[in-house]
Structure formats: C-alpha cells, structure tokens
Amino acid sequence: MSLPSSDFADDFPNAEVIGTDITPIQPSWVPPNVKFELEDCNQEWTWADNTFDFINMRMLIGVFQDWHALFRQAYQTCKPGGYVESFVCSCHFVSDDGSVKPGSALDQWGNIWTEGGKAFGRTFDPYEEDLQRKGMEAAGFVDIEFKDMAIPVGVWHPDKDAAERGLW
Numbered sequence: 001m002s003l004p005s006s007d008f009a010d011d012f013p014n015a016e017v018i019g020t021d022i023t024p025i026q027p028s029w030v031p032p033n034v035k036f037e038l039e040d041c042n043q044e045w046t047w048a049d050n051t052f053d054f055i056n057m058r059m060l061i062g063v064f065q066d067w068h069a070l071f072r073q074a075y076q077t078c079k080p081g082g083y084v085e086s087f088v089c090s091c092h093f094v095s096d097d098g099s100v101k102p103g104s105a106l107d108q109w110g111n112i113w114t115e116g117g118k119a120f121g122r123t124f125d126p127y128e129e130d131l132q133r134k135g136m137e138a139a140g141f142v143d144i145e146f147k148d149m150a151i152p153v154g155v156w157h158p159d160k161d162a163a164e165r166g167l168w
Contacts, residue, residue: 009034045073058087062124071135090127
C-alpha cells in the first residue's frame with residue numbers, strides 16, 4: 001500500500017510535503033522532502049491562511065461532526081489558485097452484477113457503520129450525504145469537480161486501473 005504523502009513527495013521532489021495525523025505512528029522511511037506533524041483536523045488548524053498550494057484529504061469517514069468547518073479551514077489555508085482534493089468512499093458495498101445479496105454480511109456492513117456513527121454523532125456516509133460538495137460550496141470553493149468511480153474489493157478486476165484502485 002502506498003503512502004499518499006510519500007507518493008506525492010516522490011512525484012514532486014522540490015516540494016515540501018507535510019503529512020498530518022492525530023497519532024504519532026508514522027513511517028520513518030519517507031523521502032527527504034516529507035515531514036509529519038501531529039494535527040487534529042477537528043480542532044482549529046495551526047497553519048496561517050494561504051499556506052498551502054495543495055491539500056489532500058482522504059478517508060476521513062467517521063471523523064467529523066462538522067464537514068463545513070473542515071472545508072472552511074481548508075479554504076482558508078489553501079493559497080489562492082491552490083487545489084484541495086478530498087477522497088471518501090461509501091461504506092456500503094454494492095455490485096453491478098447482483099453479487100452483494102440482500103441481508104448478506106457485505107450488505108449489512110455499511111448499515112452497521114452508519115448506525116454506529118449516529119451513536120457518537122459522526123457520519124460514515126459523507127458520500128451518500130454529499131458532504132464534500134456541500135462543504136466546499138459553503139466554504140467558497142469554485143471550479144469544484146467530482147469523480148465517482150467503482151472501487152473493487154481486491155485486485156481481481158481485469159481492468160488495470162480498477163485493479164489498482166482495488167489494491168487500495
């Protein structure tokens with residue numbers, strides 16, 4: 001499995017790449033232009049306005065009570081003309097061939113996460129609730145683009161790109 005900050009740093013060796021997490025468990029085998037900072041993205045961000053050219057957020061499902069606040073802070077810390085990328089996926093398994101049967105473990109999986117999130121005031125359904133789009137629009141982002149894609153479970157898919165997404 002790749003580490004997004006390391007991949008980005010390898011692709012852009014002249015960039016300073018900052019990875020953040022709420023836990024101090026980060027790999028030591030990263031490119032020299034990567035550093036990690038402890039940061040709770042649910043709290044007020046510690047960076048000044050207009051700090052970053054690019055902000056990448058992924059798989060923050062179940063993390064936020066206020067998705068609008070997340071994107072408001074991303075908007076503030078991104079430089080004018082910068083780029084914010086956010087990736088979430090559904091916790092609900094679906095199939096285009098009917099292989100996820102009603103009542104099966106895979107069918108129930110997403111509902112269990114949804115109900116668990118409700119119990120502690122967080123959503124595991126930001127994709128279904130369109131929270132990224134709503135948060136970005138409320139924050140003032142323009143030129144918002146969305147890409148929906150299927151992500152197979154595993155690398156079995158005959159399409160190379162789909163198989164690579166399934167590896168993730």
